[in-house]
Amino acid sequence: DIQxxxxxxxxxxxxxxxxxxxxxxxxxxxxxxxxxxxxxxxVPKLLIYAASSLQSGVPSRFSGSGSGTEFTLSIxxxxxxxxxxxxxxxxxxxxxxxxxxxxxxxx
Amino acid sequence: xxxxxxxxGGLVQPGGSLRLSCAASGFSFSNFWMSWVRQAxxxxxxxxxxxxxxxxxxxxxxxxxxxxxxxxxxxxxxLYLEMDGLKAEDTAVYxxxxxxxxxxxxxxxxxxxxxxxxx
Numbered sequence: 001d002i003q004x005x006x007x008x009x010x011x012x013x014x015x016x017x018x019x020x021x022x023x024x025x026x027x028x029x030x031x032x033x034x035x036x037x038x039x040x041x042x043v044p045k046l047l048i049y050a051a052s053s054l055q056s057g058v059p060s061r062f063s064g065s066g067s068g069t070e071f072t073l074s075i076x077x078x079x080x081x082x083x084x085x086x087x088x089x090x091x092x093x094x095x096x097x098x099x100x101x102x103x104x105x106x107x
Numbered sequence: 108x109x110x111x112x113x114x115x116g117g118l119v120q121p122g123g124s125l126r127l128s129c130a131a132s133g134f135s136f137s138n139f140w141m142s143w144v145r146q147a148x149x150x151x152x153x154x155x156x157x158x159x160x161x162x163x164x165x166x167x168x169x170x171x172x173x174x175x176x177x178x179x180x181x182x183x184x185x186l187y188l189e190m191d192g193l194k195a196e197d198t199a200v201y202x203x204x205x206x207x208x209x210x211x212x213x214x215x216x217x218x219x220x221x222x223x224x225x226x
Contacts, residue, residue: 034212036152043216044144044152049207055214087152091211094166096142096154 002027002090006099014107017078021102023071023088032092035064035073038101039084047086048073080106109133109215111203116220123193123224129186129203129217137161137181140206142213143188145199145222153199156188157206171197193224 003026013019023033031051036044046055048064051071061076075082083106088099115127127143143155156167156177165177176189186203200221204213 032211036213038152043202043218044213045216046207046212046214049210049212049214085151089152089154089212094157094211095168096157096211098152098154101151 001095002029002092002097004088004090004097004099006086006088006102008102009100010103010105012105012107013078015078015080018074018076019078019104020075021073021086021088021104023066023073023099025069025071025090028068029090029092031067032090033064033066033071034089034091035062036087036089037082037084038087039081044087075104078106082106109205111205111215111217113201113203113217113220116201116222118223118225119193120226121194121224124189124191125193125222127188127190127201127203127220127222129188131184131186131203131205134205134215136179136184139208140211141177141179141186142204142206143177143186144202144204144213144216145197146202146219147196147199150199155201157211158186190222193222195224198222198224 033051035048038044052064142157158177174192200219202219203217205215207214
């Protein structure tokens, strides 16, 4: 199975800051990677797919990059509503696996 | 508007069974792979199962193989998860999710239904 590891597990930043979350895969998944945002008590929301493609309706301050085994999610110009947990997910093959999540706190 | 509405969750004893349902609307259900994803209380997301448009191809996470069965009824725009031999570690919110065409990303999620396995 492909294991996905995110870092950091939690991060705290201020409004207007830029934050980067990293996701590493245990094998080459090319660009088969998605990022999701889950606010407390809410349903996960697809932000980025194919490593760097922005899902429709997602603000452009979110961006994704990477390929192979290392990927990043960047959020620039942090807003209070970005406070959430973020998960990466590999879609190269079954079983589909998620990272353990990164909790973003806005100071 | 795309909508997925789960139902069927509840409290069940270890070893018991439960059937989850997901009613889809606002899109051509029969054109999409569908999935179940779960989240234990305070934990991360875990993929459970996927089913092909016609129901002929199915995939499961190892921890539920032989105990859970994913099915669908395209005439009723509905997805199901039959869960047998439930264990305490199956306690979670179960989400129904639509799979983006041609990929295995989840582009639409239901609100979830809570399954609690406890004596």
